[in-house]
Amino acid sequence: MHTLDKIPFTIDADRIMAQAHVKAGSADAAELLSLIELARETGRPKAYYAESFVTGRDGDEVQIDDVRFTSRTLAHHLEKVERVFPIVATCGVELDDVFPAKGDIVKEFWWDLIKTRFLTTANKYLRNHLQHRFRLSKMASMHPGSGDMQIWPIEQQKPLFSLLNGVESAIGVQLTDSCLMIPDKTISGLVFPTEADFRSCEVCHREHCPARRAPFNKELWEEIQHN
Numbered sequence: 001m002h003t004l005d006k007i008p009f010t011i012d013a014d015r016i017m018a019q020a021h022v023k024a025g026s027a028d029a030a031e032l033l034s035l036i037e038l039a040r041e042t043g044r045p046k047a048y049y050a051e052s053f054v055t056g057r058d059g060d061e062v063q064i065d066d067v068r069f070t071s072r073t074l075a076h077h078l079e080k081v082e083r084v085f086p087i088v089a090t091c092g093v094e095l096d097d098v099f100p101a102k103g104d105i106v107k108e109f110w111w112d113l114i115k116t117r118f119l120t121t122a123n124k125y126l127r128n129h130l131q132h133r134f135r136l137s138k139m140a141s142m143h144p145g146s147g148d149m150q151i152w153p154i155e156q157q158k159p160l161f162s163l164l165n166g167v168e169s170a171i172g173v174q175l176t177d178s179c180l181m182i183p184d185k186t187i188s189g190l191v192f193p194t195e196a197d198f199r200s201c202e203v204c205h206r207e208h209c210p211a212r213r214a215p216f217n218k219e220l221w222e223e224i225q226h227n
Contacts, residue, residue, distance in 0.1 A: 045122035091118035093172035143189035
């Protein structure tokens with residue numbers, strides 16, 4: 001297991017103010033800038049990963065180390081893959097611990113934007129680390145619960161976390177009984193080398209998803225269904 005807990009970060013205050021539709025020089029701007037400064041002082045984005053191997057394949061099932069996963073899409077994309085990286089990246093528990101305005105809907109929205117930036121930083125740093133350390137020329141990833149339910153069900157978080165033994169003590173991320181993660185601005189999944197670009201969005205039918213990063217790929221969807 002590997003912990004990345006000294007991730008450098010910057011916060012673009014102007015970008016967050018634009019996202020929050022807060023006008024520079026206003027009273028709201030002063031309060032938002034105060035929260036941004038608090039995040040600068042206390043925030044610690046983190047990541048945690050393991051190096052694992054595909055040890056078995058059976059139809060829609062893939063075995064990684066000694067853990068079985070069921071997903072036709074995952075099985076399809078790991079068909080020729082031997083090594084994978086179970087990962088968790090998070091904004092860090094510190095931001096939840098210090099937030100001073102619980103119950104204030106507006107400030108909670110602002111804080112959510114700040115936490116998202118920390119998560120983005122952690123995830124980008126993790127991917128760059130994997131790419132350079134393991135000489136991966138191109139990578140793809142899949143995340144339980146992302147996109148259509150049948151792509152990779154969120155319940156598969158439990159076996160995924162079993163590959164990440166020690167994650168809570170290392171970076172503070174907890175998996176709840178309902179398979180959600182705490183802190184809420186946390187992602188988990190599998191990163192793997194690939195020869196082709198792939199994002200889960202390409203096989204997701206949620207047309208108006210605000211997190212969509214790639215258009216639906218009908219040909220890829222049909223290829224997976226008939227594989």
